[in-house]
Amino acid sequence: MLDKNGIAKRIARELRDGYYVNLGIGIPTLVANYIPQGMDVVLQSENGLLGIGPFPFEGEEDPDLINAGKQTITTMPGSAFFDSAMSFGMIRAGKVHLTILGAMEVSEEGDIANWKIPGKMVKGMGGAMDLVASAKNIIVAMQHVNKAGESKLLPKCELPLTGVRCVKKIVTELAVLDVVPGKGFVLLERAPGISVEQIKNATRGKLVIEGDIPEMDIQ
Amino acid sequence: MNKTVANAEEATRDIQDGMTIMLGGFGLCGIPENCIAALVKKGVKNLTCISNNAGVDDFGIGLMLKQRLVKKMISSYVGENEEFERQLLSGELEVDLIPQGTLATRCLAAGYGMPAIFTPAGVGTEVANGKELRNFNGKDYLLEYAFDADFAIVKAWKGDMSGNLVFRKTSRNFNPMMAMAGKITIAEVEELVPEGALDPDMIHTPGIYVHRIFQGVNYEKRIEQRTVRKKA
Secondary structure, eight states: OHHHHHHHHHTTOOOOTTTEEOOOOSSHHHGGGGGOTTOOOEEEEEETEEEEOOOOBTTOOOOOOEEEEEEEEOOEEEEEEEEEEHHHHHHHOOOOOOOOHHHHHETSSSSSSEEETTTTOOOOTHHHHHHHHHOOOOEEEOSSSSSSSSSSSSSOOOOOSSSOOOOOOOSSSEEEEEEEEEEEEEEEEEEEOOOOHHHHTTTTSSOOOOSSOOOOOOO | OOBBOHHHHHHHOOOTOOOOOEOOOOTBBOOOHHHHHHHHHTOOOOOEEOOOOOOOOTTHHHHHTTTTOOEEEESSTTTTTTHHHHHHHHTEEEEEEEOOHHHHHHHHHHHHTTTTEEEEEETSGGGGOOOEEEETTTTTEEEEOOOOOEEEEEEEEETTTTEEOOOOGGOOHHHHHHHEEEEEEEEEEEEEEEETSSGGOSSSSSSGGSSEEEEEOOOOOOBBBBBBBBOO
16 A cells, blocks of 8 residues: 555656656655756746745745645746736646646546535645646546545545546546446556555446556656 | 835825735735734724735744735735734635636736736636636636726835836746736835936836835845755
């Protein structure tokens, strides 16, 4: 089973040289720690920065320099600032190659829900609806089951949707899966020490198992 | 052209009960601290506020919520404010949650003199309820209207007496497009300089969009999530 860092490490293997990438709050933010050495990847922060750098050294925090999670950050050589309209302009225009975000539920058609639990929690969609409506490639990083032990990979989302037919891939603590509309969750890899049976039991939507499923290599 | 006013009280003097106001900032970054304090002091009521976030419990727009100045919030993300969430879930506060890019672009449209925009954000979700849908090149888009705000209140790093503004780092965020979108735009700046002191090539918001400008005082610039690394 993978921990949060393991999920981030596995997702980092989906990065490609030259990619502009938007990382959501939570596990996706950790992906920044596993960008392969020598790979040229630029991180976009939707509050107006291309080229997110590491956290500042103690004492060098700048209240005017934060990421979309409101954390203090730094810039990189080659960074650029811009306003929120341009930020979503570049997202909408498909300039951002990959969006990695968390989810409460994903359906076997690629629908995603991650912004609201009616009557209980309303945080808002932030930039997620814009990102999932426009990104060419969307990877979801999440736990396979929720705190109550219920599967988050469903035939249909039960919570209010963030976007429809948009999620391409899911990485959980148990597995890597492609989402293929009309087909379902296609199992690609198992987490170390996890059986296909365990993944089946944790997946309520249609799980497609073709041939032998390899254990993932995250070294 | 001299658009300077003395302070936040003078700048906000004619903001009245029931008006719609835009407030720049992302989280607590780039928020008009002086004008928020002036509105709280003035106690103007039943406001509709357009702002990406709603501050935190004891800072930013959170201060306005606590004093019940706000009738309706139009925001994209309100996650860090318990008082906001409580007022929302109990029905005391009207809230229109909209996608962040839609929020930014509805401001932009107002400042560009365009009545509406089309965006794919929210298609197939409850955000699309009751809205016109159009298909362009095989993809569905929602029609979203330009905002109509009585006042826009923004915070800039530097500004000159004629209202030209320069923002700093990610505190730019929603400020430039909100500055463009208000019927009356108020800019508070950390440093007010004479005309000619700013390089015309470096100006983010031209003064034509700004009606009142003043140098703010006592900026707290609170950090919401202080994240650091240790020096090796």
